[in-house]
Amino acid sequence: MAYTEETRIGAILRNETAREILLRRIPDLSTQPPHIVSLIKSLSLEKYSLFKREELSSSNWLADTLAELSHVPSDPKVKQQEEPEIVPSADYEPESVPVGSASVHAPRQAERWGVFEIELRGPSHNNPFTDVSLGAEFRFGDRSVRMAGFYDGDGIYRIRFMPDAQGEWAFRTYSTARSLDGIEGVFRCVAPSAGNRGPVRVRNTYHFAYEDGTPYLPVGTTCYAWTHQGEQLEEQTLETLKASPFNKIRMCVFPKSYLFNTNEPVYYPFEGSLEEGWDYTRFNPAFFRHLENRIADLGRLGIEADLILFHPYDRWGFSEMSPAADDRYLRYIVARLSAYRNVWWSLANEYDLMWSKDADDWERFAKIVTENDPVRHLISNHNCFDFYDFSKPWVTHCSIQRIDVYKTSEATGEWREKWKKPVVIDECGYEGDIDQGWGNITGQEMTRRFWEGAVRGGYVGHGETYLNPEEVLWWSKGGKLTGTSPARIAFLRKIIEESPGGVLNPLPSDWDVPCAGILDEYYLYYFGFNQPRFRNFSRKPGIKYQVEVIDTWNMTIEKLPGSYEGEFHIELPGRQFMAVRMTRI
Numbered sequence: 001m002a003y004t005e006e007t008r009i010g011a012i013l014r015n016e017t018a019r020e021i022l023l024r025r026i027p028d029l030s031t032q033p034p035h036i037v038s039l040i041k042s043l044s045l046e047k048y049s050l051f052k053r054e055e056l057s058s059s060n061w062l063a064d065t066l067a068e069l070s071h072v073p074s075d076p077k078v079k080q081q082e083e084p085e086i087v088p089s090a091d092y093e094p095e096s097v098p099v100g101s102a103s104v105h106a107p108r109q110a111e112r113w114g115v116f117e118i119e120l121r122g123p124s125h126n127n128p129f130t131d132v133s134l135g136a137e138f139r140f141g142d143r144s145v146r147m148a149g150f151y152d153g154d155g156i157y158r159i160r161f162m163p164d165a166q167g168e169w170a171f172r173t174y175s176t177a178r179s180l181d182g183i184e185g186v187f188r189c190v191a192p193s194a195g196n197r198g199p200v201r202v203r204n205t206y207h208f209a210y211e212d213g214t215p216y217l218p219v220g221t222t223c224y225a226w227t228h229q230g231e232q233l234e235e236q237t238l239e240t241l242k243a244s245p246f247n248k249i250r251m252c253v254f255p256k257s258y259l260f261n262t263n264e265p266v267y268y269p270f271e272g273s274l275e276e277g278w279d280y281t282r283f284n285p286a287f288f289r290h291l292e293n294r295i296a297d298l299g300r301l302g303i304e305a306d307l308i309l310f311h312p313y314d315r316w317g318f319s320e321m322s323p324a325a326d327d328r329y330l331r332y333i334v335a336r337l338s339a340y341r342n343v344w345w346s347l348a349n350e351y352d353l354m355w356s357k358d359a360d361d362w363e364r365f366a367k368i369v370t371e372n373d374p375v376r377h378l379i380s381n382h383n384c385f386d387f388y389d390f391s392k393p394w395v396t397h398c399s400i401q402r403i404d405v406y407k408t409s410e411a412t413g414e415w416r417e418k419w420k421k422p423v424v425i426d427e428c429g430y431e432g433d434i435d436q437g438w439g440n441i442t443g444q445e446m447t448r449r450f451w452e453g454a455v456r457g458g459y460v461g462h463g464e465t466y467l468n469p470e471e472v473l474w475w476s477k478g479g480k481l482t483g484t485s486p487a488r489i490a491f492l493r494k495i496i497e498e499s500p501g502g503v504l505n506p507l508p509s510d511w512d513v514p515c516a517g518i519l520d521e522y523y524l525y526y527f528g529f530n531q532p533r534f535r536n537f538s539r540k541p542g543i544k545y546q547v548e549v550i551d552t553w554n555m556t557i558e559k560l561p562g563s564y565e566g567e568f569h570i571e572l573p574g575r576q577f578m579a580v581r582m583t584r585i
Contacts, residue, residue: 003069005062009048010041010320010355018072025065034257034315042312042353083324086281088133093123093178102157102179106171109188113198113211115339116161116187118171122180124155130281130328132157134175140165140189145374149173150335153285160339162375163189164198164211199341199375200304202396206422206457207503208378215502218424219493220248220306220461224349225256226478227294228265237478238297244481245490246462248304250426252349253291253333257315259436260471266290269329274316280325288336299342306344306399306426308382309333309365312353320356323364330368338373345369345377346399350384366394382426390419401427405437409453409460413506416457423458425449430475431483432465439465439475443484444553448528448577450489451552454496455516455526457506462489491555495581499524523582526552533574541566543584550579557581 003012012018023030026048029040043051049062058064102122110116118136122128134149136159149159157180163169166189175181192198198211200218208216221244226237241249255265267287272278295305309330312319321329337343347365348354357365362381369379380399381388390398398419402408408428415423430439431446441449446462453460464474464483472479496504504516504524512530517523520543525535539545544563547570550556560570563585572578 001074003045003066003072005046005066006044008042008044008355012045012069013041015072015074018069021065021068021072025061025068033259035259035313038312038314038319038353041355083322085324085327086130088176089126089131090176092126092131092176095178097178099178100173100180100182100184102177102183104183104185106185107187109190110163111196112166112189112192113162113164113196113341114192116163116169116189117339118149118159118161118173118183118185120149120157120159120173120180120183121155122157123177127281128157128177129283129332132175132177132180134173134177134180135159136161136171136173138163139170139172140167147339147374148331148335148372149175150332151283151285152289158336160336162199162339162341163187164375165189166191195302196341200344200378202378202422204503205420206416206505208397208422216247217493217496217502218248218304218459219245219489220250220424220426220459221246222250222427222430222461222463222475223478224250224252224308224311224476225261225265226251226476227291228255228267229263229477230266233472233477233479234294236480238301240479240481241298241303242301244486245493246486247302248306248344248461249298250306250308250346250349250461252308252311254311254314254318255316256311256313256476258313258476259434260473261313261476268316269318278317280321280328283329283332288333292337292340295337295340295343299340304342304344305340306346307337308346308349309369310347310351310354310357311349312355319354323361326357326361326365327368330365331372334369334372338375338377341375343377345373345379347379347381349382350401351381351388352386353384362388363392366392370394380424390421395421397422397424400425402429409449409451409456409458412453412456412458416506423453424461425453425458426461427463428453428460430463430465431485432463432473432475433467434465434473436465439463443488444577446483446485447488447492447552450485450492451526451577451579452514452528454492454504455506455514455524457504457516462486488553488555492552495524495550517582521584523580525580527572527576527578527580529576531574531576531578532572534572535570535580536567537564537570537580537582538567539565539582545582546585548581548583549573550581551575551577552579553577 102120105119128151138145147161170186173183200216203209269287270278271282378396382399428449429441432439450460507515509515515525544565547560549558
């Protein structure tokens with residue numbers, strides 16, 4: 001290939017000859033930790049030269065590097081990574097095997113929005129992960145829904161389906177394996193159990209609700225690699241979540257290699273090893289069983305699993321698989337997990353740092369996920385430097401990492417207007433004390449960002465990065481929460497839930513203080529880091545309000561005596577992080 005200033009360093013490193021040139025021209029590249037290498041790989045030659053211009057040996061570094069690379073021949077090994085798609089075998093089993101002869105187990109009933117699972121015991125020769133195609137058609141009256149199945153190892157195949165209507169359903173399997181094909185059955189879908197409100201949907205353009213209509217207020221946190229830490233720490237994480245205000249958690253499928261994340265995971269997603277290589281055609285069922293069990297644990301706590309399908313912080317090679325391997329993985333994980341009502345899909349964490357994926361890849365990934373997910377779970381794509389195009393029709397909500405160091409939630413209104421979708425600021429920074437600017441804001445600042453986003457009609461996510469001797473930081477490994485913001489976030493959550501309709505919508509506001517609520521009915525003003533001693537308000541004459549002064553940090557609500565209407569004056573304590581709530585009498 002011809003290298004230009006726009007070529008990403010990761011693409012250059014794939015060619016052995018070009019790699020030698022870059023390692024010579026970037027001497028410290030081979031000694032950098034994996035997360036720094038991931039960042040460097042995502043940069044184009046031009047961006048790298050600008051980023052490192054004070055450290056580079058020559059002012060002509062870019063031109064000299066391109067001159068050397070211009071003589072590099074094509075590398076046949078690079079082409080080998082472009083493996084063809086594996087087509088399931090039409091003659092996987094001989095004609096002597098009776099159609100539909102596999103043993104089958106399926107329950108006679110399942111609750112609405114629960115997991116109905118068909119278990120089949122069938123053939124295991126060759127590679128069932130790629131050689132066998134399996135699925136079932138589910139029928140309810142005139143409706144028909146197709147759901148792919150998957151191989152779960154040891155001759156066991158499963159088809160999982162989430163019924164969304166009460167009554168009698170029928171199914172019939174289809175497969176390239178004769179013994180798995182044409183198996184029929186029926187089951188009854190009964191009323192959902194307590195706490196089962198169905199999957200979360202977008203409601204009223206900017207907000208969310210469960211399928212049964214109950215409002216859902218996403219109060220999220222981040223624990224990227226919590227399912228890769230072993231039984232003891234994972235159970236502690238679940239206990240912490242149980243006592244927390246959080247009802248959504250961002251978490252990675254693949255293990256993570258990053259600051260304070262150097263341990264090996266308990267399970268790997270594919271057969272093989274880092275030393276001998278991975279067989280991307282053979283999944284490790286134990287890895288995925290563990291993941292789905294943890295998703296079920298979250299579901300029992302009423303917590304949505306915002307599942308990150310790809311991420312760049314990787315020392316195992318999972319972020320740089322071939323397109324065919326990427327697609328195969330996506331079809332497999334959607335088949336395994338889409339029946340769980342508490343799943344959200346996040347195509348990536350920091351998609352724009354993944355040098356081996358381009359815009360077409362992300363659109364292809366979205367197509368695979370949405371076409372294979374009959375539940376239609378929420379789906380988005382999270383950024384580092386550049387927002388994804390949230391106007392794409394498959395994107396259900398905006399999953400945002402702040403791109404300005406200081407201005408974060410204050411831009412919520414702009415993003416709502418731009419994309420006309422719910423704004424979820426999944427990464428506004430983390431409460432903590434590490435050396436990185438994204439991980440050392442105070443609990444007060446985290447709380448302020450939550451409030452600033454809320455009164456502008458958005459939703460802000462939490463994370464925590466406090467140092468400890470064990471290097472168990474919540475944002476990645478889970479464990480215990482030690483910060484000061486979760487209690488204040490719980491206080492805010494209660495205030496929003498008490499608002500009319502259980503949501504906040506922005507109202508036209510004064511230039512210096514944002515306001516949310518319903519015109520002539522309900523107002524919630526937030527003063528943030530300002531500290532006024534009083535505020536004059538002007539409301540429509542003839543409408544009386546009960547006024548409360550809220551200290552969002554000390555978590556107190558002072559109900560002022562009497563009622564207020566028209567032009568009135570409210571005394572305030574001259575402290576930061578105050579709010580005023582007005583409710584029509």
